[in-house]
Amino acid sequence: MDLKLKLRLRPSFFISFLIFILFLINPNFGLASNPKCISTEREALLTFKASLTDLTGRFSSWSGPDCCNWTGVLCDARTSRVIKIDLRNPNQLVNSDEYKRGCLRGTIHPSLARLKFLSYLDLSSNDFNGLEIPEFIGHIVSLRYLNLSSSSFSGEIPAVLGNLSKLESLDLYAESFSDSGAFSLRASNLGWLSGLSSSLKYLNMGYVNLSGAGETWLEDFSRVSTLKELRLFNCELKNLPLSLSSPASLKLLEVLDLSENSLNSPIPNWLFGLTSLRKLFLRWDFLEGSIPLGFKNLKLLETLDLSNNLGLQGEIPSVLGDLPQLKFLDLSANELNGQIHGFLDAFSRNKGNSLVYLDLSSNKLAGTLPESLGALRNLQILDLSSNSFTGSVPSSIGNMVSLKKLDLSYNAMDGSIAESLGQLEQLVDLNLMANTWEGVLQKSHFVNLRSLKTIHLTTEPNRSLFFKLPSTWIPPFRLEFIQIENCQIGPSFPMWLQVQTKLNFVTLRNTGIEDTIPDSWYSGISSEVTYLILANNRIKGSLPQKLVFPKLNTIDLSSNNFEGPFPLWSTKATEIRLYENNFSGSLPQNIDVLMPRMEKIYLFHNSFTGQIPSSLCEVSGLQILSLRKNHFSGSFPKCWHRSFMLWGIDVSENNISGEIPESLGVLPSLSVLLLNQNALEGKIPESLQNCSGLTNLDLGGNKLTGNIPPWTRKLASLFMLRLQSNSFTGQIPAELCNVPNLHILDLSGNKISGPIPKCISNLTAIAHGTSSEVFQNLVFIVTRARQYQDIVDSINLSGNNISGEIPGEILGLSYLRILNISRNSMAGSIPEKISELSRLETLDLSRNRFSGAIPQSLAAISSLQRLNLSFNKLEGSIPNLLKFQDPSIYIGNELLCGKPLPKKCPKDIINSRLL
Structure with a gap:
């Protein structure tokens, strides 16, 4: 056979010929889907990469000859030119460790400007640590999409961005999540926006400081006539112009966000x-006045957010209910008032209403809820x-079947609550808390609530x-x-509660339950x-004695009839309230292991016994x-050290013995120390003077000895x-006179002698009525005792050997409300100017040696409710103006006469004879 003919008949010849024909038809035939990139552009990308720090290996693929296969890079399939770079942080959970690791850092190299066909650049959610936006970006004139948002840029936005005449989307949102703190990106001159006027559709400049842009800022944005979305x-x-020279220039605008400015x-x-508006956001702008009727013109509006302006007032106009496309309406946190009948009636007329979200909370709206509410069949919130x-x-x-x-x-x-709720x-x-509901909730209220996960229902305490x-x-x-409070559920613990085994938050307060709760319920949740x-x-x-609660934060079983030992629950709870129950037995010695994160423990009014475990020190x-009002005995733990945050101790009304531990004096935060009604002995440890923040100290009802310590002057609080x-x-x-915040002084029932010091007028808190609310709150937080809720300025020195x-000077304590110096050895007369104590409510001078007349001015103290002058050496007639007619107030004064005593005064005897 001829050689030429043999070559023509070989299969390889036909295959090669076929490939040649296909190349003629399609020049791209045989090329990879990601074509090998241009070498100069590859070098530009590598130079750009070298200037950045990448902790998560996002640049690991940036090697080899074909840059079009690199992560975040896209090339044109025909020309192999780089057209897209997407280096957005892949983790969008801001402030998480993964987000921070995912941030690119470093500088942005000008080599990017060599990518002459780049149309898409996304460097968002990275951390450039205050770097200014590079001016060379304004020379990549092929860009159509530029996203530099949340990447910690700062300084002035370069005006050269106005050269990007093809740009359709620009995102400069400047909220920073950098570890170095916030950075300020600003734009003092917005003239560069005019260069984008024929192409830009999306612009986001959130968190960019525009305070220097002047009063023409709105006009500057309005020159971009192609805008569909503007987010500021x-x-x-600082101001919102009331007029716009050419509002038609923004006629294409569909989304406008001016939230969180001070438009006033x-x-x-x-x-x-x-x-054309579909979404309008004007929240937190301090807008004022009423909601205009002009909203009726925005027929395409789907979202309207006017929340948290605080100054919007008047009734909600019914025109909002006529908007056919409205899906989202938030008018919360304003001063809107009146009823909502007309507003909701408009929705009921608008049969095709598509409202999905309605928030009118935190206003001054009143009246009843109309039946037209049910017309919102698509409403979800x-x-x-x-x-x-x-x-x-x-x-x-x-x-409202979609609710x-x-x-x-x-x-x-x-x-009442309508039974139809159950449909x-x-x-x-479902949140119905903090109202004054009445009526009965039946099975029909809940029968079809298959999706219910959350219920808040509280009413007034009368249940x-x-x-x-x-x-x-x-x-x-x-x-x-x-969360159910002040509603009658009991007396049984019903089955509908027993089967709730997916609970992660339980509040059943004052619900009348008297039953026992099955152990299975606790273990189920x-x-x-x-x-x-x-x-x-x-x-x-x-x-149940042993349960593990790995997520439990707060335990409050207070004011019940629980009994038995302290529960050995393993938990990370920070607050434990078991007070006012019948718990008994000793506290676990390993309480620090069971409850290692315990911050507050309230066990008062129980029957606990044994020693207070020293493991609390851990x-x-x-x-x-x-731990008030239990039966704890033994000594108080002595192991406290400086690292502790312990600021409130109440172990009063127990059987604690021994001395007050010196180590209490090293607690830097100690503010409330209540050790009263125990069997403590010895002296007050001098170390307590180091507790400079001590506000409430009660050591009464013990066996303490020694002198009243002079170092109390150091306790300024x-x-x-x-x-x-x-x-x-x-x-x-x-020195006690120099405690500036002292409101309550009780030294009664001791063996104190000598006179009352004249410097007592230096107790400035009682003299001038300085605020005591903070200190009262501190002691109430610790004790939960009503006796500390209404404590008043008082001095009680009764039951001592005080003389003189x-x-x-005591008359200078003009805010004093209780003065008790009874059962002492005091003498002299009652000061004639006693009425200067004009706020006095209780005065007890009984069982002393006071002499002379009862001052007439005593009757001028209108606030006085309790008075005892008995068993002194007072004489003369009882002032007629005194409102106290109980003879026991005056008995034991042989030389007193007149009502209410049976002994008449001489002048009364003479007058009766003349009559």
Whole structure:
């Protein structure tokens, strides 16, 4: 066969010929889907990479000859030119460790400018640590998309960005999440925007400081006539022009966000010329005045957010209900008032209403909820909380079949809850707390709530709202959050509660439950529960002894009838309240292991015995230890050290013996120390003078001895000093007069002698009435005792051996409300100017040696409610103006006469004879 013919007939010849033909038809045939890049552009990318720090290996693929296959790089399939760079942080959970590691750092090399065909550049959510936006970016004139948001740029936005005449999307959102703190990106001159006027559709300059842009800022933005979306969130804009020279220039605008600025103006009318608007955000702008009727022009509006302006007032106009496309409406946190009937009636007329979200919370809206509420059949979120609505939940609520969240909390609703509520199969979150509900809740209220996860339901303490559910009823829902307060659920612990085994938050306070709670219920919720509050019921029985609560933060079982030993629950709870129960036995010696994160423990009013475990010294975060009114014995732990945050100790009314530990004096935060009504002995340790923040010290009812310590003058914050019913001797130290915040001084029932120091007028808190609320709150937080809620400025020196006269200086304590110096050895007369103590409520001078007449001015103290002058040497007639007619107040004064004593005065005898 001819050689030429043989070559023609070989298969390889035909294959090669076919490939040649295909190349003629399609020049790109055979090229890889990511073509090998241009070498000069590859070098530019490598130079750019070298200037950056990458902690997560995002640049690991940036090697080899084909840059078009590198992560974040896209080339044109035909020309192999780099057209896209996307180096956005792949982790968008800001402030997380993964986000911070994912941030590129370093500088942006000008080599990027060599990419002459680059149309897309995204460097967002990185950390350039205050770097200025490079000017060379303004020379990449092929850019259509530029995103530099949240990458910690600072300084002035370069005007050269105005050269990007093809740019369609520009995102300069400047909120920074850098470890180095916030950086300020600013634009003092917006003239460069005119260069983008024929192309830009999306512009986000949130958090860019525009305060230097002057009053023409709005005109500058309006020159970009192609804009569809403009976001100027938190830009420090100080004014909102009420007019716009050419509002038609923004006629394409669909999204406008001016939120979190200080606009301080009414809503301007030019807005209503932007008839393409779909979303309008004006929250936190300090807008004022009423909501204009001009909103009726914005027929395409889907989202309207006017929340948190605080100054918007008047009624909600019904025109908002006529907007056919409105899906999201937030008017919360304003001064809107009146009823909402007309507004909701408009929605009911608008049969095709598509409203999905409605928030009118935190206003001054009033009246009842209209039946037209049920017309919002597409509504998923309804928040009417923190207003002044009254009446009942309307029966039409059952028509709102799409509702997922209903919040009527913090109103004045005093009616019933409609049974139709039970038809809301999509309802997830129900919040009806802080109203004054009444009536009965039945099975029909809950029967179809299959999606319910959260319920808040509280009313006034009189429990006018009753649950009347079948005892064996099992509901269709499994709750994760339950808060019911002051409603009658009990006396049994019903089945519908027993089956709730997915709870992570439990509050059943004052619900009338008197039953025992099955152990299985506690164990069923143990894995997820964070709050367990069953306070103010009458629940009885013992608690399960060993349970693990890995997420529990707060335990409050107070004011019940629980009994048995302290529960050995392993938990990370920071607050434990078991007070006012019948718990008994000793506290676990390893309490520090069981509850290592304990900050506050309230066990008062129980029957605990044994010693207070020294392992409490190992709970370094402990702040409050309240063990009042138990049967603890032995000595108080002596192992405290300086690292502790312990600031409140109440172990009063126990059987604690031994001396007060010196180590208490090293607690840097100690503020409240209540050791009264125990069997402590010895002297007050001098180390307590180091507790400079001590506000309340009560050591009364012990066996303490020695003198009243003079170092109390160092305790400048001391509000209450009670050392009553001990065996202190010596005189009242003059240094005590120099405690500037002292409001309560009780040294009664000791063996103190000598006179009352004349410097007592230096107790400036009592003399001038300085505020005591902070210190009162501190002691109440620790004790929860009513006796400390109404404590008043008082001095009690009764039951000692104090001698001398009442010093005239004491009359300078003009805010004194209780003065008791009874059962002493004082003499002299009662000061004639006693009425200068014009706020005095109790005065007890009994069982002394006071002589002379009862001052007439005593009758001028209108606040005086209790008076005792008995068993002295007073003489003369009892002033007629005195309102106290109990003879026991005056007995034991042989030379006193007149009413209410039976002994008549001589002048009365003469007058009766003349008559």
